[in-house]
Amino acid sequence: MRIAEIYVSLQGEGLLAGTPSVFVRTSGCNLRCAWCDTPFTSWTPEGDDWTVDRITDRVVATGMRHAVITGGEPLLFQETVELSAALRAVGLHVTVETAGTVLPAVGGVQADLMSISPKLASSAPAADVPGNWARRHEAARRRDDVLRTLMEPGRWQLKFVIDSQADLAEAAGWIEALGIEPRHRRGVFVMPQGRSASELRRTSDWLETACRDHGFRFAPRHHIAWFGHARGT
Numbered sequence: 001m002r003i004a005e006i007y008v009s010l011q012g013e014g015l016l017a018g019t020p021s022v023f024v025r026t027s028g029c030n031l032r033c034a035w036c037d038t039p040f041t042s043w044t045p046e047g048d049d050w051t052v053d054r055i056t057d058r059v060v061a062t063g064m065r066h067a068v069i070t071g072g073e074p075l076l077f078q079e080t081v082e083l084s085a086a087l088r089a090v091g092l093h094v095t096v097e098t099a100g101t102v103l104p105a106v107g108g109v110q111a112d113l114m115s116i117s118p119k120l121a122s123s124a125p126a127a128d129v130p131g132n133w134a135r136r137h138e139a140a141r142r143r144d145d146v147l148r149t150l151m152e153p154g155r156w157q158l159k160f161v162i163d164s165q166a167d168l169a170e171a172a173g174w175i176e177a178l179g180i181e182p183r184h185r186r187g188v189f190v191m192p193q194g195r196s197a198s199e200l201r202r203t204s205d206w207l208e209t210a211c212r213d214h215g216f217r218f219a220p221r222h223h224i225a226w227f228g229h230a231r232g233t
Contacts, residue, residue: 041072
């Protein structure tokens with residue numbers, strides 16, 4: 001499987017924010033978000049092919065107890081199934097981060113936490129972007145059947161990137177469509193869009209208050225505040 005980077009940092013988002021973790025970042029994505037903060041795994045994918053054994057050895061050598069398989073879109077790789085099982089077999093807590101648009105062809109990933117970030121309509125690239133990506137992105141970004149399958153084991157969080165009131169309204173409608181009752185929405189996070197502290201503040205000022213009206217959890221993107229928009233963090 002193609003790997004862009006493996007590094008140790010703090011989880012910056014969601015239920016495990018602040019947890020020291022080793023991140024395995026796969027390279028390759030079926031979407032092209034306009035605001036993608038890891039373009040080296042999507043727009044211009046970089047990296048080398050690694051075996052599952054080599055990845056596992058590197059992860060174990062870090063001494064971390066929490067591993068995050070992220071991307072790009074890690075579920076594009078069938079090897080993610082094997083990797084998730086290998087990491088759990090050596091005693092690591094495994095989070096798999098995905099956009100929730102694809103499933104492995106055979107079997108399922110073994111995740112202690114399935115961290116799903118559905119992409120809203122505003123994530124689409126401009127219509128004039130080469131490769132017809134606006135149409136391809138829109139056709140692929142929402143797969144409620146895949147979301148339900150990934151959420152079935154019960155260990156999940158949903159993270160929506162919000163840049164406007166329209167985004168928040170779309171996210172709320174999506175949650176309704178998925179049938180997530182208000183009492184179960186503590187696993188639903190809304191995060192401000194932004195790749196700098198100033199961009200995050202622009203949205204956070206109103207979003208933190210608005211999410212309480214919907215029963216969602218506000219999720220600061222801590223890694224931006226801690227490290228800035230820097231690779232390997």
